[in-house]
Amino acid sequence: MNKPADIFCKIENGIAVVLVALLAVLPLILKFLQEGIAVPVIDADLAQVNLVFLIACVAGVITWRADKHLGLASLSDNAPEKVKRVLLIIRSVAVSAVLTALFFSAFSQLFSMFSFSEKVWGIPLMVVFAFLPLAYLCMLVMVCCVKGYRVPAVIGIILGLYISAGPIYGVLYYLFGLEPVGFLTVLSDSWMAFSRVAVAPLIILMVILAFLGVPLFIAISGVAYIAFSQGGGYVEMLANEAYLIWTDKSIAAIPLFTIAGYILSQGTAGKRLVEICKSTFGWFRGGAVVAAVIVTTFFTTFTGVSGVTILALGSLLTIVLTGSGYKKENAQSLVTASGALGLLFPPSVAIIMYGTTNYFSVDVFDLFRGALIPGILLAVSMMVMGIVLDKISQRPKFSLKNIGISVRDGFFELLMPVLICITYFSGFFTLLECASFAVVYAFVLETAIRRNFTFRKALSVVAESIPVSGGVLFILGAARGLSYFLVDANIPYILSDFISTMVTSKYVFLILLNLVLIVVGCLMDIYSAILIVSPLIIPIAETFGLSPVHTGIIFLMNMQLGFLTPPVGLDLFIASYTFNMPVIKVAKGILPFLLVQFIVLMIVTYVPWFTEVLL
Secondary structure (H helix, E strand, C coil): CCHHHHHHHHHHHHHHHHHHHHHHHHHHHHHHHHHHCCCCCCCHHHHHHHHHHHHHHHHHHHHHHCCCCCCCCCCCCCCCHHHHHHHHHHHHHHHHHHHHHHHHHHHHHHHHHCCCCCEECCEEHHHHHCHHHHHHHHHHHHHHCCCCCHHHHHHHHHHHHHHCHHHHHHHHHHHHCCCCCHHHHHHHHHHHHHHHHCHHHHHHHHHHHHHCCCCHHHHHHHHHHHHHHHCCCCCCHHHHHHHHHHCCCCCCHHHHHHHHHHHHHHCCHHHHHHHHHHHHHCCCCCHHHHHHHHHHHHHHHHHCCHHHHHHHHHHHHHHHHHHCCCCHHHHHHHHHHCCCHHHHCCCCHHHHHHHHHCCCCCCHHHHHHHHHHHHHHHHHHHHHHHHHHCCCCCCCCCCHHHHHHHHHHCHHHHHHHHHHHHHHHCCCCCHHHHHHHHHHHHHHHHHHHCCCCCHHHHHHHHHHHHHHHHHHHHHHHHHHHHHHHHHHCCHHHHHHHHHHHHCCCHHHHHHHHHHHHHHHHHHCCHHHHHHHCHHHHHHHHHHCCCCHHHHHHHHHHHHHHHCCCCCCCHHHHHHHHHHCCCHHHHHHHHHHHHHHHHHHHHHHHHCCHHHHCCC
């Protein structure tokens, strides 16, 4: 790397670390001011979530620079050199075209999203939102700087200008008040007409490009852009939806938990927790697995987001399991497969949201009771899988003395999850405040108490974690845009109408329901799916004699299974980041666990007793 580029990278990393550090301490400072000494802070929540938006944009650029934006396994890697060269050229054209389109759609949305008078702590929200088109532009510049592929990148930009004619007109209108320019109107109309005719092949092309190594968020954004274009050209909604999901307070916890996990995994926390698990659970077969499943389930229960569990605990639990004698691949697969189990246990945010969304049909307390046995079945099934995989012949003997020593040595590491759980369940901390506390606690623990690394080294660890956050957040932003189109095009209603008119058998309906919901779980975040899809399913299910509680548990189980379903389950990509492993390898590793969970799902689906016996 040349010297100017190196300086630019350091500045970029420095900005990101400062923003992350600010996000880590701001929620705690605001809580102290507002609740500790009763000093009101105007727009406190708005400031925090917009800070997350800034972090997402900067992290996305850093992730691109580090070439860590997640994609499916590239089929071009093992191709002959000449074929590989052609495929890389096609990739360069496609990526630059989509980035150009995203830049202009976000730039156009900038002027309609906020007025300049809308501010948070004196900073115009327009300035904050401007970081999104700037992020796309930075990525596009980096694509154009790749030696040997500059010509394809320029061709892609030209193609991107063509498909961006509509947003370009919007930019010119907002900046200069220009009326529709003839050639831009012609270009925009021709692109929309072409996209309507060729929507299917264009979407198939984007899917193929995903398998050729195009970053996943580019492929998803490309599909969404094509879909919006053929439906009327409202492509600016992609930027709008990215902003909305990145300024969701539950999403704000993702970068913070990621950082806390990175800090702990780089220090001695893993070693100390390994000793605790060995002494406490290692004396019986599968003991470490039982502990790991309980921890992941419990953590997801109070965070409400399975991906956060994998990010925050994945590295640590892998160290614990491998330290207990498990193969690394099995350990990572178990943690990934167990990441969403907590969605079925109280006080799951997903269950609360499902109940409040459908409060005329089902009671939240009934849902908690109905989900308890299916949740236990899933957790036990993962424990059994782990016990089966436990081939360790020598185990430590049970010793209260060793347990006491290991707990003493790892007291502060053990105290962290205990404090997080107590503060969250008691209502003292929100999820964002818990994540903020986790970062501060981990930082102080590793630098001041354990002294595993210096303050400067700790900051470099934070910088290393940023590409993980950037990759996950950009995938979430792209998926949110695609989800919006599915709703806007009434796809859920079309599916429900098809099912209600074409299906007469209860058992056929249950099969179709499971298949559709697994697909929904792959494509939509669970909260969007609850708001959009669940109200459509309940009345149809009732016509087949299914109780609302039974339908709700089937819905939630399918959502958590969809997170793990190849090739686009979100937890697969989060695990790929966390464990630095190709998505295909992650998917292959969890297949046995996925199969067992699917069997449990089928049992719960066709035997209502499991969801209704406690009612």
